[in-house]
Amino acid sequence: MLRAEINITLKRTVSDPQGLTIKHALESLGYKDLADVRIGKLVIIKLNFKDKIRAEKEINEMCKKLLANPIIEDYHFKISEE
């Protein structure tokens, strides 16, 4: 079995109000040295096969078709054996 971990984040050029709010909250807790806080999503997919090349191809397709919106989001993923 393979396991894919996909990270989806807003592009650098897109404002992230959630990240900004959390940055303010952390600063109010005393953490003053924060350059930036960005929020993203983690999607974990378990695959019923072991072919890594096929997995990469399919996960890429999934990201492009559904999991990420290319207008505002970037994604990257890693695939490992379960």
Place this chain on the structure above:
Amino acid sequence: MEFGVVVFPGSNCDQDCFYVIKDVLKKPVRYIWHKDTDVDGLNCVILPGGFSYGDYLRTGAIARFSKVVESITNFARKGGTVIGICNGFQILLEAGLLPGVMLRNENLHFICRYVYIKTENNQTRFTKLYNAGQILKIPIAHNEGNYYIDAAGLKELRNNNQIIFRYCSARGEVSEQFNPNGALDNIAGIINKKGNVLGMMPHPERSSEEKLGSQDGYFIFESIINWLENRII
């Protein structure tokens, strides 16, 4: 003439839209379940507000792959009239029937209140009964209404008069102060290039009768009917 109102799991303005068409405007209307593909005989399809598929992943992202959206895409390509309200607008964006995306409201709040919007283009089948620049009092209720498009896309929207409604003050002043959600250029509603697909965040179906506080949204539906009738006859 017949209207269709699409129902997704999680739609919650479908009955309001249905009621307005049937009981206020007295026109035939039917529901279209999201698994159905039959839009035959319809003249106008309404994608209503709500939280289709729980807004999981991104608003409209899952609904966009439902069977019915495929049919609606074909319907729109042939020139059929489509209006997406709130979540319906979000679905139209995800489906690529309208350009751009929705981000979370800038202040991270779910905003549910009356706003004012300015009619920036009344030369469309959706707005022909409004005066140029007419100000409408109309409610919004959303968490993701912060419209975003890149600079080239915004330029194109402007050049083609595709921006239909912009958030403004009661007197029609368009500025950041009267922007409820951070939407780029105060955009509240846009149309596609062909002019047959409208997406808007405010709810005309909730402002179609005076007794509900405003009738300003009524004329969107009345405009569509007027346009369809003149075209059919």
